[in-house]
Amino acid sequence: MVTYVGFLRAINLGVKRKFPKDAIVAATQAAGFTNAATHINTGNVRFDTAMRSRARIEAALERAYEASQGFEVPTIVFTQAELCDIAAEADRLGDGHAGRHYVSLLKDPPAPAQARAIEERSTPEERVHVAGRAVHLLLGENYHEATLSNAAVEKVLGVATNRNVTVIRALRQKWC
Structure with missing residues (x-):
């Protein structure tokens, strides 16, 4: 068994996209994964599986989450070791x-040209660094005024x- 961490995108936003922690655990287990646990209500879930294909794991979770909640939940999965490296x-x-x-945690690895394109958006006030499927955004104090954001990352990557x-x-401390 390998331990993975799933990051659920666009949940607990507004009234219609609620996905409580207990429901995440139940849906993860219903999909056949074991030892499921969440961390606060931010859409993070740790689980174990014998499956090795990240794409198959993500697809199985996405099907289970949509069946549970009635809306699509894009899910991005990393191994426990990858999470530790990101931290x-x-x-x-x-x-x-x-x-x-x-x-910003990416579903798919970026091509080198894509990574360079987003990194070239760095300024003295805002830096972006791509490390595999993790894009680090080092911003000023006010996130809402930043030109670099997850939306900007998604447009390119x-x-x-x-x-x-x-x-x-916190996830590293809890799950690594």
């Missing part, structure tokens, strides 16, 4: 950064979900 990269990049740090670095570090 370590966040520590390295964020050392001395006084502003906000977010991580495809489906992604965003977490602040505090959540990434």
